[in-house]
Amino acid sequence: xxxxxxxxxxxxxxxxxxxxxxxxxxxxxxxxxxxxxxxxxxxxxxxxxxxxxxxxxxxxxxxxxxxxxxxxxxxxxxxxxxxxxxxxxxxxxxxxxxxxxxxxxxxxxxxxxxxxxxxxxxxxxxxxxxxxxxxxxxxxxxxxxxxxxxxxxxxxxxxxxxxxxxxxxxxxxxxxxxxxxxxxxxxxxxxxxxxxxxxxxxxxxxxxxxxxxxxxxxxxxxxxxxxxxxxxxxxxxxxxxxxxxxxxxxxxxxxxxxxxxxxxxxxxxxxxxxxxxxxxxxxxxxxxxxxxxxxxxxxxxxxxxxxxxxxxxxxxxxxxxxxx
Amino acid sequence: xxxxxxxxxxxxxxxxxxxxxxxxxxxxxxxxxxxxxxxxxxxxxxxxxxxxxxxxxxxxxxxxxxxxxxxxxxxxxxxxxxxxxxxxxxxxxxxxxxxxxxxxxxxxxxxxxxxxxxxxxxxxxxxxxxxxxxxxxxxxxxxxxxxxxxxxxxxxxxxxxxxxxxxxxxxxxxxxxxxxxxxxxxxxxxxxxxxxxxxxxxxxxxxxxxxxxxxxxxxxxxxxxxxxxxxxxxxxxxxxxxxxxxxxxxxxxxxxxxxxxxxxxxxxxxxxxxxxxxxxxxxxxxxxxxxxxxxxxxxxxxxxxxxxxxxxxxxxxxxxxxxxxxxxxxxxx
Ligand SMILES: Cc1ncc(C[n+]2csc(CCOP(=O)(O)OP(=O)(O)O)c2C)c(N)n1
Ligand SMILES: [Mg+2]
Numbered sequence: 001x002x003x004x005x006x007x008x009x010x011x012x013x014x015x016x017x018x019x020x021x022x023x024x025x026x027x028x029x030x031x032x033x034x035x036x037x038x039x040x041x042x043x044x045x046x047x048x049x050x051x052x053x054x055x056x057x058x059x060x061x062x063x064x065x066x067x068x069x070x071x072x073x074x075x076x077x078x079x080x081x082x083x084x085x086x087x088x089x090x091x092x093x094x095x096x097x098x099x100x101x102x103x104x105x106x107x108x109x110x111x112x113x114x115x116x117x118x119x120x121x122x123x124x125x126x127x128x129x130x131x132x133x134x135x136x137x138x139x140x141x142x143x144x145x146x147x148x149x150x151x152x153x154x155x156x157x158x159x160x161x162x163x164x165x166x167x168x169x170x171x172x173x174x175x176x177x178x179x180x181x182x183x184x185x186x187x188x189x190x191x192x193x194x195x196x197x198x199x200x201x202x203x204x205x206x207x208x209x210x211x212x213x214x215x216x217x218x219x220x221x222x223x224x225x226x227x228x229x230x231x232x233x234x235x236x237x238x239x240x241x242x243x244x245x246x247x248x249x250x251x252x253x254x255x256x257x258x259x260x261x262x263x264x265x266x267x268x269x270x271x272x273x274x275x276x277x278x279x280x281x282x283x284x285x286x287x288x289x290x291x292x293x294x295x296x297x298x299x300x301x302x303x304x305x306x307x308x309x310x311x312x313x314x315x316x317x318x319x320x321x322x323x324x
Numbered sequence: 325x326x327x328x329x330x331x332x333x334x335x336x337x338x339x340x341x342x343x344x345x346x347x348x349x350x351x352x353x354x355x356x357x358x359x360x361x362x363x364x365x366x367x368x369x370x371x372x373x374x375x376x377x378x379x380x381x382x383x384x385x386x387x388x389x390x391x392x393x394x395x396x397x398x399x400x401x402x403x404x405x406x407x408x409x410x411x412x413x414x415x416x417x418x419x420x421x422x423x424x425x426x427x428x429x430x431x432x433x434x435x436x437x438x439x440x441x442x443x444x445x446x447x448x449x450x451x452x453x454x455x456x457x458x459x460x461x462x463x464x465x466x467x468x469x470x471x472x473x474x475x476x477x478x479x480x481x482x483x484x485x486x487x488x489x490x491x492x493x494x495x496x497x498x499x500x501x502x503x504x505x506x507x508x509x510x511x512x513x514x515x516x517x518x519x520x521x522x523x524x525x526x527x528x529x530x531x532x533x534x535x536x537x538x539x540x541x542x543x544x545x546x547x548x549x550x551x552x553x554x555x556x557x558x559x560x561x562x563x564x565x566x567x568x569x570x571x572x573x574x575x576x577x578x579x580x581x582x583x584x585x586x587x588x589x590x591x592x593x594x595x596x597x598x599x600x601x602x603x604x605x606x607x608x609x610x611x612x613x614x615x616x617x618x619x620x621x622x623x624x625x626x627x628x629x630x631x632x633x634x635x636x637x638x639x640x641x642x643x644x645x646x647x648x649x650x651x652x653x654x655x656x657x
Contacts, residue, residue, distance in 0.1 A: 034514035034586040058484035058520035059451050059512055087450065090485075125371035125422070127433045129449040300647050301433030302422030303370050308644035 001185055007178040009152035010041050010117075013159035014079065016188065018049055021077060024163060025053040027064055028081030032056035038083045039119060039178050061090035065116065069099045069168075072114040077163060085120035085172070086132045099168040100143030111166040115159070121174040121212055121262055122299045122310045131299035131306070133263035135210070138170040139239050139272060145193055146240040148172040150214035152182035154237055157191030164190070172239075174211045194241035198250070202232030205256040205324045208247065208273055209235060213260045213292075213311060220316040229324060239269060247273065248281045255286035258319045260311055265293040287323035292316055333611050337546045340611050346388055346545050347604040348621050350380035353404040354601055355629045356413060360403065360420055360434075363633065364580050370422050373434050376404030378543075378575035381600035382507050383408035385548025386475055386568075389556045395443045395461045395474040397454040400435045401507075401574075402447035405477050411439040413632035423639035430642040431650070443472075451512075452485030454478060455504065459491045462500030462565070473559040475503040475552075481512025483526050492567065496533040501559035503552065506569040507542065513578045514586040527569035535565050542570025543600040546607070573598075 004012070018024045026042060032054050036043030046054040057064050061082060068078035082088050088095065099112050122131035138146050145167055149155040155173070162169035199214060200221055209217035214235045221231040234250050236242055251257050257277055261269040270291040277289060292311045300306055335343065357377040363369050376383070379401070387396065387408035398405040406416050411427065419426025420434045427439050438446030445461060448454050458476030465472045482488060483506055495502045506526050510517050523529065530537025538555070540547040548570055555566035573595035577584040584592075605618065 030513045030515055038513075056515055056519060058515070059481040060484050060486065062486055090450070125433070127371065127436055127449070128431075129435065295648055297648060297651050298431075300431040301371065301428075301436065302426075302430030302642055304641045304644045305422075305430060305647040308647040 001183040003181055003183050004152050005178065006152045006155050006180045006182070007039065007041055009156040009184055010159055010173070011043070011045070013156045013163070014042065014045060015048065017160060017163040018045070018053065023075060024077045024079065025055065026079045026081065027055040027057055027068060029057055029059055029064070029083050031081050037081055039175065041117075041178070042081065061087055062094055065091035065094035066098065068114050069094055069102070069112060072099075072112045072168075073102060073110040077113045079115045079117060079163065082116060082118040084130050085118040085134055086129050088116070088118055088134065095138070095144070095168075095170070096141050100141045103167070104143060112168045113166045114168045115162045115171050116168070117159075117171045117173060119173040119175045121176055122306055123176050123212070125301060125303055125306055127301040128298040133261070133294070135172050135239055135261075136263055136268045136272065139269070143168065144240060145169045145238065146172065147193065147238045148210050149237060150174075150177065150211050150235050152180065153184045154191060154197070156184055157189050158193070158237065161190045161193060165193070172211065176212050180215075191237070193238045194243050196234055196236045196243035196246035198232060198246070199235050200231070200233040202230040202254065204230045204254055205258065205320055206232045206234055206250040206254045207258050207260060207316065207320070209233060209260040210239070210269055211262065213262060216311065216313045217260055217316055219313045220320065223313070223317055224320060229320070231320065236273070242273070242276060244276050244280060247277055251277055251281045252284045255284055256323050257285070258290045258292060258316065258323070260292040260316055262294055262310060264296045265291060266296050268293050290319045290323055292319045335546065335607065335611065337550050340608070340613070343546075343604065343608060343611070344613070344621065346384050346549070347601070347608060348625060349384045349388070349408060350545065350601050350604060351621065351625045352413070352628060353380045353383070353407050355625050356407060356417070356632070357403060359629050359633050360417070361576075361580070363421065368637070369420055369434070371433055372579045372581070373420070374401040374579050375574070375576050376401055378595070378599065379507055379509060379572045380404055381545035381548050381604070382505065382542050382570045382572055383477065385545045386503065386505055386552040388549060389552050390443070390473070390475060393443055394472050395445050395458070397445050397458040397461065397474065397476045398437070398447035399454060399477055399479065399482070400447065400449040400451070401479070402435070402437055405447070406437050406439060406444055409439070409444045410442045411437070411444055413628055414635035415439075417632045417636035418639045421636045421639070422641060423636055424642045425635070425639035429646065452478060452482040452487040455482065455485070455487045455491035456494070458502050458504070459495040459500060462495055462502035463498060465501050466498065471560050473501040473503060473556055475505055477505050477507055479512060480506065480508040480510065480517045480526060481515065481520065483529070484520055492533050492535070492565065495565040496535045499562065499564035501562070502565040503555045503559060504565060504567045506567065507572055508569050509572050509574045511574075511578070511587065513582075525569060527567055530567040535567060537567045537569065539569050540571070542572035543598050543603060545600055545604050572600075
């Protein structure tokens with residue numbers, strides 16, 4: 001095992017898969033030698049693999065994703081970096097109507113082995129155009145797979161799976177997680193999609209959390225432990241497919257669930273997870289489900305305002321206390 | 325010696341008092357940006373900043389033709405646009421610091437300042453998103469039958485977005501009173517313009533839309549002034565949009581944390597020598613302005629920025645409950 005940041009774990013996955021398969025290449029704005037990606041995930045890759053395989057693009061999100069779709073259906077395995085998750089909106093047609101539908105609509109003649117990596121999340125005071133968490137939008141599109149790693153280990157393992165998968169994968173990253181450290185094995189490994197991880201075992205309540213919120217949930221669980229409440233923390237790791245069995249198994253054990261995710265509450269990630277639990281495990285619930293998410297507002301700039309809308313350890317603890 | 329025999333040499337584009345106004349405005353932006361940079365270093369500016377220092381001649385040269393009810397649409401690098409359009413320094417600074425007295429009560433920040441009372445329709449941080457919005461403001465002007473114009477600022481990088489094509493084409497076919505002002509500072513983050521497009525001049529693209537394209541030295545406020553004058557006259561006269569490309573350069577990195585190592589030293593040195601404020605000052609000196617007059621301008625600017633910073637620093641942070649307010653406006657008309 002070795003200690004590594006989330007950023008470096010992602011980079012290792014990119015490097016290893018590019019070494020393994022010549023058809024894998026990267027394209028995106030400032031991913032190349034002059035910048036190495038806005039969050040430095042692709043730093044050094046142009047030097048290692050050349051500018052042909054690590055392609056800087058103009059600021060043209062729609063064309064970037066469109067070109068990746070075109071390359072993917074003709075024998076290549078492109079990995080797109082969109083600099084901020086908010087800006088995937090500019091490529092929505094290519095993602096939603098093209099990439100996601102080609103395999104089905106053309107009767108299985110082509111597959112679309114495409115990965116779109118992008119960072120979501122708030123917490124750094126860069127306001128409404130750079131702080132959203134739009135994971136739920138992509139969960140709503142049949143044909144897309146959606147990964148959402150919260151640790152370096154998951155980041156590397158899931159990205160490798162994403163690159164090897166023949167379907168378009170929307171790969172969510174989180175700005176606050178890039179410098180976050182964790183341990184990963186030295187040897188090659190992948191993580192299958194649709195397998196949640198019990199991050200911490202507990203008896204009294206299940207906290208389902210995604211991405212950065214996993215870490216907030218863990219600190220909440222620490223505090224609750226001191227008060228004698230044992231919380232289980234479950235990270236779905238991929239949102240599509242969602243590991244329903246793991247959700248149900250945990251709720252069966254604890255009888256209570258709080259669901260935490262960034263992104264707006266209405267029709268958000270927490271809504272889908274709550275619906276799954278309600279449909280499949282309602283008989284095991286001893287209390288109503290509680291969701292912790294952003295209120296339905298844009299993300300404001302000023303620190304006290306931003307802090308007020310993003311869930312954190314304290315809001316999670318409060319939610320837990322409501323039902324346990 | 326000019327006609328009055330007082331040592332003033334004339335300038336065919338601008339008279340001396342007007343050039344002094346423009347010079348003072350540019351200097352105000354420069355000193356304001358230097359103060360923002362300083363405050364950022366003291367951890368008083370949340371988030372990130374994209375400074376306009378070095379590009380002042382563009383906003384000032386264009387906005388000097390605009391009236392209060394004319395519109396502008398701005399970008400992530402927008403502080404200079406606000407100031408040039410007449411926004412107050414104090415409320416602009418307060419917004420950048422995330423304070424309650426900021427133009428957007430702290431909800432917008434550096435990348436999203438707006439002052440609708442001065443026709444400043446806001447800054448979008450989505451590169452290229454402002455272009456069709458300016459087209460829409462032009463459409464509204466046409467439908468309402470007023471003599472206003474709309475000016476849209478955007479970068480070289482933005483001109484590779486689909487919105488550039490769609491927005492300008494629409495303004496062209498409807499002959500809308502819009503100025504498309506491309507601030508070509510040669511880089512979009514670390515990407516050189518020549519890496520991102522084949523044509524050397526973005527102004528050339530105007531031909532594809534059947535509208536005039538003007539290429540100017542963007543660090544020469546007189547040139548910008550002259551080109552903008554022509555474009556504003558065309559727009560007010562009902563003769564449609566103009567694309568004006570201003571070649572310029574940012575004095576610093578893309579954002580606060582960027583050392584801009586991708587720019588060759590010789591290029592940086594050349595552009596820094598070609599500073600817009602130095603040029604306007606040289607021109608004023610040529611016209612015979614005295615050192616005492618220049619010093620007076622500098623003192624006025626410095627006072628104004630000091631007052632603004634003090635105001636902003638004394639403004640409270642907004643109350644956290646305000647985060648939940650204002651998602652929707654009042655219902656009904
Ligand atoms: C649609 C979109 N893509 C990418 C970004 C990230 N980004 C912010 S500024 C910038 C460069 C913009 O370059 P340019 O338009 O030339 O303006 P400049 O910063 O040089 O003034 C990029 C890529 C963004 N904000 N919006
Ligand atoms: Mg630029």
